[in-house]
Amino acid sequence: MENDDIVWSIINKSFCSYKVNTKTQRFCRNEYNLTGLCNRSACPLANSQYATVREEDGNCFLYMKTVERSGFPRNMWEKVKLSKSLEKALRQINEYLVYWPGFTRQKCKQRLLKISQYLIRMRKLRLRRQKKLVPIQRKQDRRERRREEKALVAARLDSAIEKELLERLKRGTYGDIYNFPQVAFNKALEEEEDAEVNMEGDDYGEDEENEGEEPDEDIDEELEKELEEESENEEIEYVEADSDLERELESESDLEDIEPKASNSVKDNTRRKPRLEIEYETETLSKNPKRTV
Amino acid sequence: MESAENAENAEVLVKPPTLTASDRLAAKKRFRTQRRLSTMKNKVLRNAQWATLKKRSERLLFHFIGKKEGQKQRKKEAEALGDKAPPKQIPRTIENTREADITTVDRDDEEVTFDITHDEYESYFSKTYVPKILITSSDNPHSKTIHFIRELTKIFPSSECQWRKRSSVKKMIQSAKEKDYTDVVVINEDRRVPNGMLVSHLPDGPTAYFKISNVKLTKDMKYKNIIKEFTTHRPEVILNNFQTRLGQAVSRMLASLFHYDPQFKGRRAVTFHNQRDYIFFRHHRYEFKSQKRAALRELGPRFTLRLKWLQKGTFDTIEGDYEWIIAGKRHEMETSRRRFFL
Numbered sequence: 001m002e003n004d005d006i007v008w009s010i011i012n013k014s015f016c017s018y019k020v021n022t023k024t025q026r027f028c029r030n031e032y033n034l035t036g037l038c039n040r041s042a043c044p045l046a047n048s049q050y051a052t053v054r055e056e057d058g059n060c061f062l063y064m065k066t067v068e069r070s071g072f073p074r075n076m077w078e079k080v081k082l083s084k085s086l087e088k089a090l091r092q093i094n095e096y097l098v099y100w101p102g103f104t105r106q107k108c109k110q111r112l113l114k115i116s117q118y119l120i121r122m123r124k125l126r127l128r129r130q131k132k133l134v135p136i137q138r139k140q141d142r143r144e145r146r147r148e149e150k151a152l153v154a155a156r157l158d159s160a161i162e163k164e165l166l167e168r169l170k171r172g173t174y175g176d177i178y179n180f181p182q183v184a185f186n187k188a189l190e191e192e193e194d195a196e197v198n199m200e201g202d203d204y205g206e207d208e209e210n211e212g213e214e215p216d217e218d219i220d221e222e223l224e225k226e227l228e229e230e231s232e233n234e235e236i237e238y239v240e241a242d243s244d245l246e247r248e249l250e251s252e253s254d255l256e257d258i259e260p261k262a263s264n265s266v267k268d269n270t271r272r273k274p275r276l277e278i279e280y281e282t283e284t285l286s287k288n289p290k291r292t293v
Numbered sequence: 294m295e296s297a298e299n300a301e302n303a304e305v306l307v308k309p310p311t312l313t314a315s316d317r318l319a320a321k322k323r324f325r326t327q328r329r330l331s332t333m334k335n336k337v338l339r340n341a342q343w344a345t346l347k348k349r350s351e352r353l354l355f356h357f358i359g360k361k362e363g364q365k366q367r368k369k370e371a372e373a374l375g376d377k378a379p380p381k382q383i384p385r386t387i388e389n390t391r392e393a394d395i396t397t398v399d400r401d402d403e404e405v406t407f408d409i410t411h412d413e414y415e416s417y418f419s420k421t422y423v424p425k426i427l428i429t430s431s432d433n434p435h436s437k438t439i440h441f442i443r444e445l446t447k448i449f450p451s452s453e454c455q456w457r458k459r460s461s462v463k464k465m466i467q468s469a470k471e472k473d474y475t476d477v478v479v480i481n482e483d484r485r486v487p488n489g490m491l492v493s494h495l496p497d498g499p500t501a502y503f504k505i506s507n508v509k510l511t512k513d514m515k516y517k518n519i520i521k522e523f524t525t526h527r528p529e530v531i532l533n534n535f536q537t538r539l540g541q542a543v544s545r546m547l548a549s550l551f552h553y554d555p556q557f558k559g560r561r562a563v564t565f566h567n568q569r570d571y572i573f574f575r576h577h578r579y580e581f582k583s584q585k586r587a588a589l590r591e592l593g594p595r596f597t598l599r600l601k602w603l604q605k606g607t608f609d610t611i612e613g614d615y616e617w618i619i620a621g622k623r624h625e626m627e628t629s630r631r632r633f634f635l
Contacts, residue, residue, distance in 0.1 A: 128459075129459075129461050140623075144506075144599070145506070147569065147571070148506060148507065148571050148597055148599075150569075151568040151569040151570075151571045151573075152568070152571070152573065152597075154386065154387065154388065154568055154569070155566055155568035155573060157564070157566055157573060157575055158589055160533055160534075160566060161531060161533075161562065161564050161566070161575065161577060161579075161589060162579075162586075162587045162589060164531050164533065164564075165531075165562065165579055165581075165587045166581075166584070166585070166586075166587055169581060169584070169587075170584075173557075174557050175557075177557055177558065178581055
C-alpha cells in the first residue's frame with residue numbers, strides 16, 4: 001500500500017510506458033485499466049487494490065488484485081467468470097466487490113454494461129448482410145480505365161452500329177418499312193451482272209419480268225412515261241424478240257443506272273439467289289403500256 | 294559552277310518524290326538541327342539558322358514527314374502504279390494480333406451453334422415468353438444511381454424498379470420467382486455512383502456480375518431535352534463482336550433482357566458492343582438517309598460493362614458453380630496483353 005503513492009509520483013511526473021499523451025487527454029494503454037484514462041484512481045500500477053471487467057470471446061471476466069498478492073506478480077490477478085445474463089453478472093460484481101471503494105464498483109458495472117451492449121450489437125450484425133469491402137488496387141484501376149479508353153477508340157462505335165444497321169436493311173429484316181426502291185433487289189442485280197459475263201443462259205427467267213413488278217406501285221405516271229421513253233431508246237440497240245422487249249420495258253423502267261445491255265439476254269434462273277423470289281403475274285405486265293397511253 | 298547551280302535549281306524544282314529511308318533520315322536530321330535551334334539564345338544567329346532551314350525544306354518544316362502527307366503520297370503512288378502497286382499495308386492492331394482462343398465460335402460449326410442455341414435462353418429465343426425484369430439497387434442508393442435505375446427502366450421494356458429494403462439477394466430472387474419475373478438486375482453502388490450490375494436469369498438461369506464504368510445519364514447528353522425523344526417502342530438489339538463461347542453466353546444473356554420482337558417503326562436501337570472485353574452500351578435513334586448511310590442520334594444513357602464472373606445457377610456466391618471468374622485469378626488469366634475472353 002505504501003508504494004502506491006511513490007509509484008504514482010514517479011509514473012505521473014516522468015515516464016510510464018503505458019501512458020499516451022494527446023492534446024486534451026492522457027490515456028493508459030494498460031490492458032487491466034478500468035477506464036482507459038491515466039488517473040490516480042484508475043491506474044492499475046499505482047493501486048494495489050484494483051478490479052476490472054474484461055471480455056474474452058464473448059465471455060466477461062472480473063479481474064481483482066489485492067495487496068496480499070502484490071508480491072506475487074504471477075498470481076496477482078484473480079479471474080472470475082461472470083454470468084452471461086447482465087442482471088446476474090451485476091449481482092456477482094456486487095458480491096465480489098462488496099467492501100471495495102465505490103469508484104471501482106461503479107466503474108466495473110459501467111464497463112460490464114458497455115461490453116454487453118457491444119456484444120449484442122456484434123451478434124446482430126453477424127446475422128445481417130454485411131457489405132463486403134473490396135480494396136481498390138490503384139494500379140489495376142488505372143490500367144483498366146486506360147484500356148477502356150483505348151478500347152473505346154478502337155471500337156469506333158458509331159460506324160460499327162451504322163454498318164450493322166445498313167446490313168440489316170440489306171438483309172431485309174425491316175421488311176417493307178423503308179421506301180428505298182428494292183434495296184436487296186438492286187444489290188442482287190449488281191451481283192448478277194458480275195457473275196454473268198462468263199455465262200450463257202437461255203432462260204429468260206421469269207424473274208426478269210418479276211423485276212418489273214415492284215416499281216409499278218412506286219412510280220408516278222409521268223415518271224413512267226419518261227422511263228418508258230428512255231427504255232424505248234435503248235430498245236433500238238437490242239435485236240431481240242418482242243417478248244423480251246416488253247420485259248425490258250419493265251426492267252428498265254426502274255433501273256436506269258444499271259447497264260442491262262448484254263446482261264438481259266443471259267439472266268439465268270438458277271443463278272438467282274433465293275431471296276429474290278418475287279411472284280410474277282402476267283396481267284400487270286400488259287396493264288402498263290395501256291397506262292402510259 | 295553553272296552545272297552546280299543548275300543542279301541546285303533542279304533540286305529545288307523537283308519535289309521529293311518518294312519517302313525513302315534516306316529521306317526520312319534526312320528529315321530526322323533536320324528536325325534535330327531544329328531542336329538545336331530552340332536552344333540558341335542569340336536571336337540574330339537563331340533567325341539566320343531558321344531562315345536557312347526554311348529555305349532548305351519547304352514542306353518538312355516542323356516534324357518529319359507528317360502522317361497525312363505520307364498517306365497521300367502512298368495513295369498517289371498506288372494509283373500511279375495501278376495493278377503493279379504493292380499490296381496495301383495493313384497496320385498491326387490489337388484486334389489483328391489477338392491471341393487465338395480455342396473457344397472462338399465458328400459460325401459454320403453445327404455442333405457449336407447447336408450448343409449455343411440450346412442453352413438456358415432457348416425458351417427466350419424461341420419466343421415463348423416475354424421478359425419481365427425487376428431492377429433494384431443496393432441499400433440507400435444516392436441520386437446518380439437512382440437516376441440511372443430510372444433510365445434503365447425506360448430502356449428495358451417491361452421492367453419495374455423496386456427499392457431494396459435490406460433484403461438479401463437470395464430472398465429477392467425467391468420472391469421474384471413467385472411473382473413471375475424472368476430476370477433480376479441489381480445495380481450496386483459505391484461512393485455515390487453505380488459501379489456494378491448483377492444480372493440473374495430467373496428460372497435457374499445463369500447469373501453474371503459486371504463492373505459498370507463511365508456512366509453518362511440522359512440529362513448529361515449532348516442534346517438538350519433528348520429525353521423527349523424516348524418512345525415506348527420496343528428497341529432492337531445489336532450485339533457486336535462477341536467471339537468466344539463465353540462471349541456468346543453473355544450476349545445472349547443481355548439480349549434476353551429485351552423483348553424478342555422489336556418494333557422497327559420506333560427506330561430505336563440498343564447496342565452492346567464488345568471490344569477487348571469491354572462491353573459498350575449505347576442507345577440510339579436511327580434514320581436511314583439512303584441505302585448507304587444511316588444517321589444516328591444518341592439517346593439514353595451510355596455505360597461500359599466488364600464481366601467479372603458468370604455463374605451457372607442463380608445467385609450463390611458460396612456454393613455456386615462458376616462458369617468463369619476473374620476475381621482472384623488475375624495472374625493466371627491475364628497472361629498476355631493480347632488475350633481476351635469475350
